[in-house]
Each structure stands twice: as structure tokens, then as C-alpha cells.
Amino acid sequence: MSEQRVLADAYGRVATDLRVSLTDRCNLRCSYCMPAEGLDWLPHPEVLTDDEVVRLITVGVRSLGVRDVRFTGGEPLIRRGLVDIVRRTRELDPGLELSVTTNGLGLERMAGALAEAGLDRVNLSLDTLDPKQFATITRRDRLDDVLRGAKAAHEAGLTPVKVNAVLLRGVNDAEACGLLAWAVAHEYQLRFIEQMPLDAQHDWHREQMVTAEEIFERLSREFSLSPASEPRGSAPAELFLVNGGPAVVGVIASVTRPFCGDCDRVRITADGQVRNCLFAREESDLRAALRGGASDDEIAQRWVAAMATKLPGHGINDPTFLQPDRPMSAIGG
Incomplete structure (x- = not known):
């Protein structure tokens, strides 16, 4: 058995939450993420195989203290081996928390199989309930598919279904209250996320971002919001009870109220790169270590070394901040 380590950085943070990107490809073209024509996708040989993905997760769980695994993309539901990867990950430890972040396309068809394989819950990305607005933002007329997917996930027991929404100034920012009313009615947990500088076009501008303060102000016009009693801990969302509960809404203020000091996350890209x-x-x-014959212990050592270089914060609010070369779709949320 390999030596037990932790994924610690120089600032005392320990990563136990692993985000695994299964593909950089997506079947939507959200305007704040990528251009209408899409991107140059990773060549297939560069993408980790199912066995390689499971092997890295195994090292993380058995040797490095990983307790939460979230599968991301791109859009992870288009990865053919997703259900089997979930099943094999669940077999590593029944106590793991397993989730998927998805745009919901295909979820109606796959929710039952994912639940049976051992998935705990889904995070669904949805920014609007208006079909025309959805088509404008995503450049695809697929809102009904997403809504059916959310319903199927809820019925399959992949709960709580968490819905992630990004408000865009002058586009869908007037829908905040409508989105929350819909989420409460369907027993989903809504999370509003400040737009971050992770678009492929590098077109993010701070003044266009709808801030957490603005989101809270808008919601407070129609709902009574009070801080949830439980501490946030390392979770990115500040949670608020809606009209006294039990429904809650979250606001993720990555830009205006960064939570880097409590971060417990580490990411593996679809081509096998650690992003701390x-x-x-x-x-x-x-990936090079995997394909070069490295042992699990050697891979663990490389991973530990990668985490040791993590910076104290993301630096968005620093004048010298530079957006990463990879867009969100190629990193994995």
C-alpha cells in the first residue's frame, strides 16, 4: 500500500475535493464561455482514457485524502464512459461524495443510470427560464431538454439538484427572482455565481458583471433572506434561508468576496494536467507519468508537489492579474 499523504499547500490548505474534467467538448455555445463556432477541441489521443481517469481518482482517494469527486467538462454527459467511470469510482469507497456538473442535455436519459452507478447528485447550469433568452445565451434551442433533465435527476434521487445561474447585465439579470421562485417550487437549490474571467474570448469586463451585492438586493425585493445557520466552511456559496426556510439560495461571490483562504479544491483536466x-x-x-510507467506512489508524489506551489489567492482583484490561457470549458469547474 502506498504512503498516505495529503494535498497540502504552503498556506495550510488541504485539498479533499477533486474536480475531474472528462472532456473539453460541449454541446452548447454559451456566449460568456466560448464563441459561436466552438473551439479547437483536444485531439482524442491527448484525452485521458477511462482507465487513466479512474487510476488518477484512485490515487487521489487511496493515497491523498480525496473525499469528494465531481465530474465536469466541457459537458461530461457526452463522455461515453461516464456511467462506468462513476460506478468504478463508487466502488473505491462507499463514503465518497460523487457529483456531476452538467448543462442538462441528455440528463433525462441518463439520470437513472447515473443514480444506479452511485452518483449522489447533480449541479445543473441554467441561466434563464425564457426559451428565447436561453437560445440567445446558449445559441441552442434546448431549454425544454434541460428542464426535463432537472426533473429526471430529482426523480432519480440525485438530490439536492443544485442549479447554477450566471446573471448577465442587460441580458437575464431581471430574472433573478423568477429563477428563485421556480427553484423553490421544484425543490431545487439555486446558486447565483458572479461571472468570472474564464471565457475563451477574454472579453470579461468587471463593470458588466452582476455582483453578489446586486443579486442579494434584487432577491430581497421579493423574498425574505436570512443567513443559514450552518457555517459555510470551504463551500464556495454563502447560503441564505428563503422566507425562513427550509428552502435555501446560495450566492457565489468569487470576484467581489473571494473565498480562496478556505479553498479545498484541486482539478484534473481532460488531458491529465493538475490545476491547483x-x-x-x-x-x-x-498524463506523461501515467503513460510513462510511473507507479501510483510516484504519481502521488508529483501531485503533492503540484499542490505545494498553489498561490494564496486567484488574484482577480490584483492590477497585474492575467486570465488563464485555458477557458472554463477546457479547465472544468
Whole structure:
């Protein structure tokens, strides 16, 4: 058995939450993420195989203290081996928390199989309930598919279904209250996320971002919001009871109220690179080690070394901040 280590950085933070990107490809073209024509996808040989993905997760769980695994993309539901990867990950430890972040396309068809394989819950990205607005933002007319997917996930027991929404100034920012009313009615947990500088076009501008303060002000016009009693801990969302509860809403203020000091996350890209921060400009290659015959212990050592270089914060509010070369779709949330 390999030596037990932790994924610690120089500031005392320990990563136990692993985000695994299964593909950089996506079947939507959200305007704040990528251009209408899409991107140059990773060549297939560069993408980790199912066995390689499971092997890295195994090292993380058995040797490095990982307790939460979230599968991301791109869009992870288009990865053919997703259900089997979930099943094999669940077999590592029944106590793991397993989730998927998805745009919901295909979720109606796959929710039952994912639940049976051992998935605990889903995070669903949805920014609007208006079909025309959805088509404008995503450049695809697929809102009904997403809504059916959310319903199927809820019925399959992949709960709580968490819905992630980004408000865009002058586009869907007037829908905040409508989104929350819908989420409460369907027993989903809504999370509003400040737009971050992770678009492929590098077109993010601070003044266009709808801030957490603005989101809270808008919601307070129609709802009574009070801080949830439980501490946030390392979770990115500040939670508020809606009209006294039990429903809650979250606000993730990555830009205006960064929570880097409590971060417990680490990411593996679809091509096997360790990213110790969502905004990191450097990566550490584990794919080469995998394909070069390295042992699990050697891979663990490389991973530990990669985490040791993590910076104290993402630096968005620093005048010298530079957006990472990879867009969000190629990093994995």
C-alpha cells in the first residue's frame, strides 16, 4: 500500500475535493464561455482514457485524502464512459461524495443510470427560464431538454439538484427572482455565481458583471433572506434561508468576496494536467507519468508537489492579474 499523504499547500490548505474534467467538448455555445463556432477541441489521443481517469481518482482517494469527486467538462454527459467511470469510482469507497456538473442535455436519459452507478447528485447550469433568452445565451434551442433533465435527476434521487445561474447585465439579470421562485417550487437549490474571467474570448469586463451585492438586493425585493445557520466552511456559496426556510439560495461571490483562504479544491483536466487553482497559469502533467510507467506512489508524489506551489489567492482583484490561457470549458469547474 502506498504512503498516505495529503494535498497540502504552503498556506495550510488541504485539498479533499477533486474536480475531474472528462472532456473539453460541449454541446452548447454559451456566449460568456466560448464563441459561436466552438473551439479547437483536444485531439482524442491527448484525452485521458477511462482507465487513466479512474487510476488518477484512485490515487487521489487511496493515497491523498480525496473525499469528494465531481465530474465536469466541457459537458461530461457526452463522455461515453461516464456511467462506468462513476460506478468504478463508487466502488473505491462507499463514503465518497460523487457529483456531476452538467448543462442538462441528455440528463433525462441518463439520470437513472447515473443514480444506479452511485452518483449522489447533480449541479445543473441554467441561466434563464425564457426559451428565447436561453437560445440567445446558449445559441441552442434546448431549454425544454434541460428542464426535463432537472426533473429526471430529482426523480432519480440525485438530490439536492443544485442549479447554477450566471446573471448577465442587460441580458437575464431581471430574472433573478423568477429563477428563485421556480427553484423553490421544484425543490431545487439555486446558486447565483458572479461571472468570472474564464471565457475563451477574454472579453470579461468587471463593470458588466452582476455582483453578489446586486443579486442579494434584487432577491430581497421579493423574498425574505436570512443567513443559514450552518457555517459555510470551504463551500464556495454563502447560503441564505428563503422566507425562513427550509428552502435555501446560495450566492457565489468569487470576484467581489473571494473565498480562496478556505479553498479545498484541486482539478484534473481532460488531458491529465493538475490545476491547483481555477485561475492557475501553470499546470503539472500527470498524463506523461501515467503513460510513462510511473507507479501510483510516484504519481502521488508529483501531485503533492503540484499542490505545494498553489498561490494564496486567484488574484482577480490584483492590477497585474492575467486570465488563464485555458477557458472554463477546457479547465472544468
